[in-house]
Amino acid sequence: MRLSKTLLPTLKEDPVEAQIVSHKLMLRSGMIRQLGAGIYSWLPLGLRVLRKVENIVRQEMDRAGAQEVFMPAVQPAELWQETGRWQQYGTELLRFRDRGGRDFCFGPTHEEVITDLVRNELRSYKQLPANFYQIQTKFRDEVRPRFGIMRGREFLMKDAYSFDLDQESLDNSYELMFKAYQQIFKRCGLSFSAVEADTGAIGGSDSHEFHVLAESGEDAIASCSNCDYAANLEKAVAGWPDVVACRPTAQMQKVATPNIKTIDEVAGFFAVTPDKTCKSLLVETDEGRFMLLLRGDHELNEIKAANFLDGDNFRLMEPEEVKKLTGVGVGSIGPVNISLPIIADLSLKNSSDFICGANEDDFHLTGVNWESDLPRPEFADLRNVQAGDSCSRCDFGTLRLDRGIEVGHVFKLGDKYTKSMGMTVLNQGGREQTPLMGCYGIGVSRIVAAAIEQNHDDNGIVWPIFLAPFHVEILLINPKEAAAAQLAEEIYKQLQESGLEPLLDDxxxxxxxKFKDADLIGAPLRVVIGGRGIKEGAVEVQSRVDGSSEKVALDKVGELLINRTKGLLQES
RNA sequence: CGGGGUGUAGCGCAGUCUGGUAGCGCAUCGGUUUUGGGAACCGAGGGCCGGAGGUUCGAAUCCUCUCACCCCGACCA
Structure with a gap:
């Protein structure tokens, strides 16, 4: 591609709206431009990278035996009503009507559409297992779009759906996808981690997320220092070392604590560490209201709590509601003498002599103990793990927390959609059987941003070879120097003919x-061609990756660039 | 959804408090000189000041409404 004939509007300054490095660099290098909140146009440079990711994904999906299809972005409400998600999905689902007043949505995902397709087309177990995928524009009306393409509302996603006759076969399909994903992210030059994830409201048995580790990541990932356990914070479980229960030593006492409300204030007031306190949270689900207890230094994991309580519409009660229900402000509620079902976090099991609210404004209780002061409640894992917690899978490890960008997610869905939408095939016995489903997503556009988060320096992007929009940039210093221009043209042609993608800055x-732009754009290799080099009989070949440069004889340059690039492509 | 902020040339901003014919830097176009790490000079073009309504002799500026975008929060007892 010739730069003189390409729309590549680079910016010298960081746009004010960009917070993270990938967003800044995508704007500055002219890859994308914003059209509205969370909505972006892809310019030639950005599109080239997007297509690279797409092609890697496509190749690996095909290799794993999935079949590519292309489904509508616009979906009729009826399908979503069949599975109940028209109601469930909430405001993230972009809904609209056609001229006849019929309800539609812009698909945020395609479980309904694919299930509708296969229930009409698949009849026999002999057609299974089957896995269909597409690369499609999705729309999710995010609460807060941010970070450019990273959390856009409109985005490009690869989604795949597998159909299997039984669990064993589903396990196999899942495994195939899992391996394909590892291959995909590896080829994209990403340092990633597959972590266990919560299955959410969708249910099902297994789920893994693939995360690119980066400081700007929006998810917290727990991983073990000793074994290969890794999980999203939403799901991560800490080990429970067999601490011997401390014997109660204190009598329960009511202490006046004027204006002492938060855990920090309480711990400060009594001069203890926060783990000696107990925090009480009131929550509500469709099943009723509950009090949850946590150690003062722990945070509630709402997903775990919602899963445990098993009612829909889990939510924390507002302070005013708490006041209305108990007559006490949130800073002073506690588990002693309260007429609500109590669930306590496992970490409180062996607690003794702890401090909690007294159910009376401006009073707390100290020296509280199970059995003597209140009955032992039901215990469950309700909290977020913390760095330093012991691992739940092995004996020696401790957990650490990192930030991750979710670029892929694999799910075993089971029969949720096939059942509710009445998809069956005839099995070997001639009976109707509901197949089991898996679904597998990859954020194609997000990968572009994630790759930049991991591959950049102060001057711009440093593309991994497989995502690079151009393999080599030919930097022609002055197009008016005939000899230099001619050499640049020759090299440009030579590279093209050998299947490389060169960018000629003419x-x-x-x-x-030119140098600043070249750094921004980030082609892995660069050759600088100017009159001086021609006179010396050698031009400079530079590596964007390590900044190294070498002089190469004029007649050897093309060959060297080709070999170097092919070497990189093979290594990766 | 709550709170805060910003909308003035392609980009970054000043001007708004205190009303009086819209500016700066970069970019763009023409010219001259330059040309091995974001050139210099001369000249030029480009704005219904986010939109609507109002106050006023007069509104980018004051008032009302509205739209868009950005940031923070929506994990706390």
């Missing part, structure tokens, strides 16, 4: 401008 710009 603009009539100053050298500094």
């Amino acid at each position: 603009r009539n710009e100053r050298l500094g401008v």
Whole structure:
């Protein structure tokens, strides 16, 4: 591609709206432009990278035996009503009507559409297992779009759906996808981690997320220092070392604590560490209201709590509601003498002599103990793990927390959709059987941003070879120097003919401008061609990756660039 | 959804408090000189100041409404 004939609007300054490095660099290098909140146009440079990711995904999906299809982005409400998700999905689902007043949505995902397709087309167990995928534009009306393409509302996603006759076969399909995903992210040059994830409201047995580790990540990932356990914080479980229960030593006492409300204030007031306190949270689900107890230094994991309580519409009660229900402000509620079902976090099992609210404004109880002061409640894992917690899978490890960008998610869905939408095939015995489903997503556009988060320096992007929009940038210092221009053209042609993608900067710009842009754009290799080099009989080949450069004889340059690039492509 | 902020040339901003014919830097176009790490000079083009309504002789500026975008929060007892 010739830069003189390409729309590549680079920016010198960081746009004010960009917070994270990938967003800044995508704007500055002219890859994308914003059209509205969470909605972006892809310019030539960005699109080239997007297509690279897409092709890697496509190749690996095909290799894993999945079949590509292409489904509508716009979906009729009826399908979503069949599975109940028209009601469930909430405001993230972009809904609209056609001229006839019929309800539609812009698909945020395609379980309904694919299930509708296969229930009409698949009849026999002999057609299973089957796995269909597409690469499609999705729309999710995010609460808060941010970070450019990273959490956009409109985005490009690869979604795949497998159909199997039985669990064993589903397990196998899942495993195939899991391996394909590892291959995909590896080829994208990403350092990633597969972690156990919560299955959410969708249910099902297994789920893994693939995370690119990066500081800007929106998810917290727990991983073990000793074994290969890794899980999303939403799901991560800490080990429960067999601490011998401390024997109660204190009598329960009511203490006046004027204006002492938060755990920190309580711990400060009594001069103890927060783990000696117990925090009480009131929550509500369709099943009723509950009090949850946590150690003062722990955070509630709402997903775990919601899963445990097993009622829909889990939510924390508002302070005013708590006041109305108990007559006490949230800072002073506690588990002693309260007429609500209590569930306590496992970490409180062996607690003794702890401090909690007294159910009376501005009073707390100290020296509280199970049995003597209140009955032992039901215990469950309700909290977020913390760095340093012991691992639940092995004996020696401790957990650490990192930030991750979710780029892929694999799910075993079971029969949720096939059952509610009445998809069956005839099994070997001639009976109707509901197949089991798996679904597998990859954030194609997000990968572009994630790759930049992991591959950049102060001057711009440093593309991994498989995602690079161009393999080699030919930097022609002055297009008016005939000999240099001719050499640049020759190399350009030579690279193209050998299947490489070169970028020729043939603009009539100053050298500094060209170098700055080249750094921004981030082609792995660069060759600088100018009159001086020609005179010396050698030109400079530079590596964007390590900044190294070497002089190469004029007649050897093309060959060297080709070999170097092919070497990189093979290594990766 | 709550709170905060910003909308003025392609980009970054000043001007708004205190009303009086809209500016700066970069970018763009023409010219001259330059040309191995974001050039210099001369000249030029480009704005219904987010939109609507109002106050006023007069509104980017004051008032009302509205739209868009950005940031923070929506994990706390």
